[in-house]
Amino acid sequence: MGSRYLRWAAILVVACVVGVAGGMFGLGGGVLLVPLLVLLFAFDQHKAQGTSLIALVPPTGLLGFLNYAHAHEVAWTFGFLLMPGVFLGGFLGSWLAQKLSPDRMRVTFAALLFLIGAAQAIAAWWK
Amino acid sequence: MHFIAIVLGGIIGILVGFLGIGGGVVLVPAMVYVLHFGQHTAQGTSLLMQLPPLGLGALLVYWKRKEVDVAAGILCALGILLGGYFGSVLAIGTASRNLRGYFGLFEMLAAALLWQRHRAKRSAEAQRG
Numbered sequence: 285m286g287s288r289y290l291r292w293a294a295i296l297v298v299a300c301v302v303g304v305a306g307g308m309f310g311l312g313g314g315v316l317l318v319p320l321l322v323l324l325f326a327f328d329q330h331k332a333q334g335t336s337l338i339a340l341v342p343p344t345g346l347l348g349f350l351n352y353a354h355a356h357e358v359a360w361t362f363g364f365l366l367m368p369g370v371f372l373g374g375f376l377g378s379w380l381a382q383k384l385s386p387d388r389m390r391v392t393f394a395a396l397l398f399l400i401g402a403a404q405a406i407a408a409w410w411k
Numbered sequence: 412m413h414f415i416a417i418v419l420g421g422i423i424g425i426l427v428g429f430l431g432i433g434g435g436v437v438l439v440p441a442m443v444y445v446l447h448f449g450q451h452t453a454q455g456t457s458l459l460m461q462l463p464p465l466g467l468g469a470l471l472v473y474w475k476r477k478e479v480d481v482a483a484g485i486l487c488a489l490g491i492l493l494g495g496y497f498g499s500v501l502a503i504g505t506a507s508r509n510l511r512g513y514f515g516l517f518e519m520l521a522a523a524l525l526w527q528r529h530r531a532k533r534s535a536e537a538q539r540g
Contacts, residue, residue, distance in 0.1 A: 292482065292483075292486055295483050295486045295487065295490075296486045296487075296489065296490050297490070298490070299486060299487040299488075299489065299490020299491050299494070300490040300491075300493055300494040301490075301494060302487070302490065302491055302494060303490050303491035303492065303493060303494020303495040303496075303497075303498060304494040304495070304497050304498040304501070305494075305498060305517060306433075306435075306491055306494065306495050306498055307458075307494060307495035307496060307497065307498025307499035307500075307501070307502065308498035308499070308501050308502045308505075308513070308517075309435070309439065309454060309498070309502070309513070309514050309517055310435055310439055310453065310454025310455060310456075310457040310458050310502070311433055311435035311436055311439070311454075311457065312432065312433020312434065312435055312461045312491075313433060313491045313495075314427075314430075314431055314432035314433045314434075315430075315432045315433070315435075315436040315521045315525075316521055316524070317487060317491075318430065318431050318432060318525075319521070319524035319525050319527070320524070321483070323524065323527065325483075327480070327483075328478075330473065330476070330478040331478045331479070331480060332431065333430065333431025333473065333478070334431065334470065334473030334474070334476075334478035334479035334480075335431075335479055335480045335483050335484045335487065336431040336432065336484075336487070337427075337431050337466040337469055337470040337473060337479075338470055338474075338479050338481060338484035338485075338488075339483075339484045339485075339487035339488045339491065340433055340461065340464070340466050340488075341464040341466065341467060341470065341488070342464070342488050342492070343461075343462045343463070343464075344461075344488050344491040344492045344495060345458040345461050345462060345491075345495055346462065346492065346495075347492060347493070347495050347496035347499070348458055348495035348496060348498055348499035349455065349458035349459060349462060349495075349499070351496070351499035351500060351502075351503055352451070352454065352455030352458055352459075352499060352502075352503070353455065353459075355451070355455075355503050357449070357451040357452045357454070357455035357503075358452065358455040358456055358458075358459050359442075359448060359452055359455075359456045360456075360459065361413075362416050362442075362446075362456055363456040363457075363459035363460050364459075365413055365416035365417055365420065366416050366417075366419065366420035366423070366438070366456075366460045367420065367460060367463060367465060368417065368420060369416075369417050369418065369419065369420020369421035369422075369423070369424055370420045370421070370423050370424035370427060370434060370460065370465045371424060371465045371467075371468060372421060372424060372468070373420065373421040373422065373423065373424015373425040373426075373427065373428065374424045374425075374427045374428040374465060374466055374467075374468045374469035375424075375428060375468040375469065375472070376424070376425050376428060377424060377425035377426060377427055377428025377429035377430075377469060378428030378429070378468070378469035378470075378471075378472040378473065379428070379472060380425070380428070380429055381428060381429045381430075381431075381472075382472060382476065389429060389430075390430060390525055391525075391526060393426070393430060393525065394522045394523075394525035394526040395522070395526070396522075397436065397518050397519075397521060397522035397525070398518070398519050398522035398523070398526075400437075400440050400515075400518055401514075401515045401516065401517065401518025401519035401520075401521075401522060402515065402519055403515070404440060404443075404511055404512070404514055404515030404518065405512050405515030405516050405519070406515070407511070407515075408508050408509070408511040408512030408515060409508075409512045
């Protein structure tokens with residue numbers, strides 16, 4: 285009983301840290317939440333992804349978003365036009381995830397992400 | 412520009428469903444490098460895109476397979492909501508160039524975490540024989 289509450293408290297703390305990163309970088313946080321649920325709380329990969337998706341159903345970025353909107357840092361039309369594609373693509377992607385083993389895909393994605401990140405850090409500070 | 416938004420949305424949606432992520436991690440660099448948005452505007456627009464529950468279709472598929480921990484999901488939502496406020500305050504006060512650099516470092520960290528999971532699973536499989 286006690287250990288279950290402890291686990292819930294730990295998940296809440298980790299989620300707060302993920303939220304700070306999410307607000308700071310304009311992300312939903314799933315990219316950090318999924319590996320952390322797996323590494324720290326022994327979630328199975330599919331379950332971590334499903335749990336991340338349910339956590340992103342409420343507008344969790346709202347408080348962060350309002351700060352950006354207040355600072356006039358939002359491209360409204362572009363943002364709205366992205367939505368239908370993301371919604372429909374989400375069906376296709378989740379269907380694919382159940383058909384294939386996402387392991388290879390995830391590693392490819394991790395490698396790609398690392399390169400994008402490195403390019404961005406280099407471009408920001410050494411150019 | 413409008414056409415790019417719709418196509419880009421579709422590509423990001425596939426990643427959302429496939430990996431259970433919000434998609435901003437790909438969307439923000441795409442807006443900065445392909446469309447030359449400022450770093451802050453790209454991040455604000457990414458948060459706008461994620462306000463409606465666009466992962467709902469994807470979630471349905473996971474839900475049917477019972478691959479969802481509802482209690483953990485609610486706690487995560489709460490934590491992300493609260494943390495997001497403080498994160499955005501930090502971001503608004505950071506110079507665009509530095510923010511772009513930090514974003515890059517963050518992506519490298521996230522990539523390392525995703526990668527590590529793969530290695531951990533492989534060694535577990537090897538132990539099981």
